[in-house]
Amino acid sequence: MGEIRNKDGLTEEEFLKQYKPSKYERPSVTVDMLILCMSRYLDNLKVLLIQRKNHPYINCWALAGGFVGIYESTYDAACRELQEETGLVTNTYLEQLYTMSNPDRDPRMRVIDVAYITLMREQPVLAGDDAKKALWFDISLHDDILELKNEEENINIKYCLHKKIFKNGVVDTTGYTQESITDEKLAFDHNEIILEGLLRLKNKILYSDIAFNLLPEEFTLPDVKRVYEVILGKELYKSNFNANIKSKLISTDCKITSMIKGGKKAAGYKYKGQ
Amino acid sequence: MGEIRNKDGLTEEEFLKQYKPSKYERPSVTVDMLILCMSRYLDNLKVLLIQRKNHPYINCWALAGGFVGIYESTYDAACRELQEETGLVTNTYLEQLYTMSNPDRDPRMRVIDVAYITLMREQPVLAGDDAKKALWFDISLHDDILELKNEEENINIKYCLHKKIFKNGVVDTTGYTQESITDEKLAFDHNEIILEGLLRLKNKILYSDIAFNLLPEEFTLPDVKRVYEVILGKELYKSNFNANIKSKLISTDCKITSMIKGGKKAAGYKYKGQ
DNA sequence: CAAATAGTGTCTCTTAGACAATATCTC
């Protein structure tokens, strides 16, 4: 195999030795993490945002992220950043979401951003090493309004969504353009990443068990149901939901208090884990 | 907004002027296109592969692709390469598939590759400008064997798939490792892209209309059914399938000959397009 | 004890799955 020569008469070894990779101008590559958890009383999803302390988008809120090292995969970079930026444990669900590549998405330079989505239980976050503020924001997505809110700090970020249908081959594909309708804004195209992530989550809980990443180890049936309801954005029927979900659960034979506000004691369950 | 100053006292404009983007070593970024169509008699899917004429993976078959220009999005790059490399018309279904980022996936240098999937009708392909050979390969994916075959040139590429289950948070995720079991091989990690694309397609035809991108404008019910059967890898019931699909179709009030070998004349239909 | 939530049962309607029967076309 190494014996094959190319049109210049070079073997692979010789070729690699003389290869100059600087033929093309190269973009920077970053990863960003859409870090989601459920609120304490299971009222809504939350997203972790970090306040930027420098241009561009100074003072704006952004997803946690950073540059991809030259010797690491984007997945490894995402794990590393997750730890570094927030001090969060890494044993969480982590899935590649979408690669953002609009050439003018970053005014500093050309940056291609590989977005990941992470599902975890809520936990206190350390401020990053460079004194950036990190906060959980309540998410609501109703009536074409995407709203991110932090009550304690009284921060409110709102986007208005406009449906956009474009032809992709013979099929119509629905996309969204977004318009910020508050003073506070998200940095870069992070609003698009958040929306994309919410849609992915909504779609994927219907045929997978990823929702259990958002719950503690032990939970009640109303707790799981609430998680599905928040993500799907609609009420579900108790009886039907319970019957379906039970096949994925093991009873712990304890009665525990539901996480839901006003919830009662109910049977404890664990995720069976296939 | 431009008036806000960072900790060095710079406005955004001043900051951008002095910003040096060369702090981090940057990977090259490429796009690759998984170009799929149906075979003439609707027997199987086909993938377009290009034979490499230089190291690395000299003489191996690879997906069409190329470098992302510094002023274009990866989507635009994919469209451009589609045209340049193969002369194929660009009005085809084009969807981002996955970003491949293993640091040693290219022995020349660090390359991050954004893979796209394209669905089209079969058409003759021009050899690329740099005299590379471009051929359609019949795909078969059965019993954990991925096989790519070109009858005319007698080329056979086979991979054996091994199921690999890994924990992602609390859920088990199924992946595959692949092992080439023929002399001919695919370049880089393109085998992984092909498998990922086939799985995406299999999943997505169940809830979308993308399959119609693989058919000519007018077709018969048995034709559509066959496309679904090939992609799903199983036989479907005529009666049930027809009843379901008809809501997406308009009759052309003509009888046309089915594309299927041994097929009869049957009612012609067009995709209604939502 | 009152009000709300947890848990169970049942009914309907739709859909998926499976065959059977007839009509039509190709060779």
Next chain:
DNA sequence: GAGATATTGTCTAAGAGACACTATTTG
């Protein structure tokens, strides 16, 4: 005309959707 394929119809089983009822817990 024989053998295949196209087209339509029917039956069953499983699942989604909807609601009612009882049991339990909280305040």
